[in-house]
Amino acid sequence: MKKVKDENTEHQILDAAKKVFQAKGMDGARMQEIANHAGINKAMLHYYYRNKQLLFEAVFKNAFSLLAPQLNAILNDDSSIEKKVKKFTSNYIEFVIKHPYLPNFIIQELNRNPDFILNLKDTKGFPKLEKFKEQVKYEVKKGIIKPISAEQLFINIMALNIFPFVAKPLIMAFTNTDDKTFKQLMEQRKTEVADFIINSICS
Template sequence: MTRDKINTEKKILEAARKVFLKKGKDGARMQEIANEAGINKALLHYYFRSKDKLFIAIFDEALDEFIPRIGSVLNSDMSLFDKIRDFTNHYIEFFIENPLLPLFIFHEIRNNPDRIVKLAGQSGVEPILFAEEISRAVDNGLINPVDPRQLIVNMISLCIFPFVGQPLVEAFLFNNDDEKFADFIEIRKKEVGEFIINSIKK
């Protein structure tokens, strides 16, 4: 691919992120994305034949960065508690950097769940190994009895919900104040990990 093509594709992806973030996938229009990128609609369709293909391209780009980051934590030699702290911190930080990612994840879970599992496997992320580590910690008396699957789902849910439910959370708890919500999320990077650890430590 030539440098011009790479630059054009990058410009399209950046424009699409902005439009998807404002309008959501269903509300976004290819013409809006073309306008944001400063190109005509025909050129946009040359690079990405449909809105779905463009949406998936952004999703893949984000996951290519996100999954290895999480995998490096889960596959590390850190203690269980440090893994929980780093996992929740990285998870929330990445959603701050990529606010569209929760939308992408739910889109793919609904439409193509096997794809996420495959991408995770290719990146070396193996939740079953983390679950086994939790089980060993229970067996060795290091933490309170807990179903590892419940713990992992709790970790993910506590990280992702404020982003998925941001309009409601902002409206009900922060009177639609974006800055206060951002401060809340920043504190949550540490809060979630400590909350989970306190729920299982002896």
């Protein structure tokens, strides 16, 4: 009789894998350790996910599927560029505070398997920049914001939001802060980053 995959068991596996990948990284994580954290045996884990790469991709896609539609909705709503910057920054930082492993997941996978990220472009809810580009052109033309390409503006937004999480140990060392203080700094960046970008582009 064919086994039926149980949603609760799969959820336990993904939750356990997320914690292990966050602590050990893709290369350092072991399937046995993930199975132990999930409270199942290794054979059961392999029944759900044949290898570590498939499990890693499942954890990544699960997290990305929560964040991407939020960001896509912001980029394609009818609000101004200023409001988009504020909402994008606030939503992204709030999400990453709750899912701190995600930025490093992205960097790791970009280095290991660039095509994996490119394949995500076809998934539902993947952020589209077409409307954002048109809005930037329009607001530059109207003198609402200073001349800047949408691509450069988007890179600035992403860089200022992502880097502190990717470089967390380095930043904590330089600023001599503990984990609690770092989280407070990240909360403050919800407005700090947006204000910095808006002040740099507003005419």
